Amino acid sequence: MTAPTKPPHSSPADDVSGADLHAPVIDWFDDHARDCPWRHPEAGAWAVMVSEFMLQQTPVSRVLPVYEQWLARVPRPADLAADAPGEAVRAWGRLGYPRRALRLHGAAVAITERHGGDVVGTTAQLLALPGIGEYTAAAVASFAYGQRHAVLDTNVRRVFARAVTGVQYPPNATTAAERRLARALLPEDEGTAARWAAASMELGALVCTAKNETCVRCPIAGQCAWRLAGKPEHDGPPRRGQTYAGTDRQVRGKLLAVLREAHAPVPQEALDQVWQEPVQPPRALDGLVPDGLVEPLPGGTYRLPLT
DNA sequence: TATTCGTGGAC
DNA sequence: TGTCCAAGAAT
Numbered sequence: 203m204t205a206p207t208k209p210p211h212s213s214p215a216d217d218v219s220g221a222d223l224h225a226p227v228i229d230w231f232d233d234h235a236r237d238c239p240w241r242h243p244e245a246g247a248w249a250v251m252v253s254e255f256m257l258q259q260t261p262v263s264r265v266l267p268v269y270e271q272w273l274a275r276v277p278r279p280a281d282l283a284a285d286a287p288g289e290a291v292r293a294w295g296r297l298g299y300p301r302r303a304l305r306l307h308g309a310a311v312a313i314t315e316r317h318g319g320d321v322v323g324t325t326a327q328l329l330a331l332p333g334i335g336e337y338t339a340a341a342v343a344s345f346a347y348g349q350r351h352a353v354l355d356t357n358v359r360r361v362f363a364r365a366v367t368g369v370q371y372p373p374n375a376t377t378a379a380e381r382r383l384a385r386a387l388l389p390e391d392e393g394t395a396a397r398w399a400a401a402s403m404e405l406g407a408l409v410c411t412a413k414n415e416t417c418v419r420c421p422i423a424g425q426c427a428w429r430l431a432g433k434p435e436h437d438g439p440p441r442r443g444q445t446y447a448g449t450d451r452q453v454r455g456k457l458l459a460v461l462r463e464a465h466a467p468v469p470q471e472a473l474d475q476v477w478q479e480p481v482q483p484p485r486a487l488d489g490l491v492p493d494g495l496v497e498p499l500p501g502g503t504y505r506l507p508l509t
Numbered sequence: 510t511a512t513t514c515g516t517g518g519a520c
Numbered sequence: 521t522g523t524c525c526a527a528g529a530a531t
Contacts (some may be wrong), residue, residue, distance in 0.1 A: 258529075332530095333530090
């Protein structure tokens with residue numbers, strides 16, 4: 203008797219159905235999901251898209267107030283497209299990563315010019331928009347249009363790493379094996395798949411967190427490979443953290459904070475005051491211009507971009 | 510593939 | 521108190 207030949211690229215995903223995970227996770231979601239406005243029935247595709255841009259690398263609690271003001275100000279893509287990009291940066295406030303505001307503005311322009319103001323509904327169309335990558339395209343298609351996609355964000359990747367693969371953390375970058383696993387775990391039914399995507403993400407955000415996970419509240423703790431293995435700690439290369447204090451990145455933030463508050467061009471001498479050390483402000487300012495976040499004017503003044 | 514890009518809350 | 525982390529994308 204010969205053992206069956208393993209196909210190339212075989213992985214744990216090939217042996218996983220996920221059928222035992224769907225119902226408990228979705229039932230848990232029905233009882234414990236946070237009440238986020240972008241999940242309400244009246245939230246359309248534009249609202250979902252706005253929320254996904256804002257939620258990139260940003261916690262829900264900080265997104266909520268900006269999200270509400272944003273949709274009140276620009277309830278349709280065409281409303282944002284009609285604004286100057288600098289107005290989007292100003293309305294972005296202190297959410298962080300302000301290039302997301304420029305990209306969302308660019309996406310609204312493209313939607314308005316190329317698609318008649320209607321948010322596109324296929325992942326290929328979504329991927330063609332600025333600021334939309336693999337995750338956000340799948341998320342908008344799934345959450346706004348109920349389509350069946352593997353939605354692989356940091357939460358889902360961690361849940362799968364633990365529950366299925368049996369390790370504490372997923373790899374630093376998303377791997378082909380993770381994509382295969384996510385597709386293998388996807389429920390066949392379209393509506394169930396969309397529900398599963400949101401539910402598994404929420405589980406990672408609320409229970410199966412990066413630190414201080416609360417397995418006692420987990421609906422699949424009894425099937426979790428990592429927990430059943432005694433929750434071994436992550437081994438391998440350290441997951442490198444981010445340094446921020448004292449970097450040009452921090453200076454960029456301070457410069458933009460001044461420009462967001464100003465409603466007239468600001469002289470460079472004033473901008474240099476945001477930082478004690480003399481070299482970093484001009485350098486950071488020079489970096490903001492090619493990024494399209496700051497517009498230089500004749501005479502050495504600066505403002506948020508009008509074009 | 511590894512870096513860069515903000516901000517603030519939790520511990 | 522400093523470290524870690526949060527629904528990634530672009531290059």
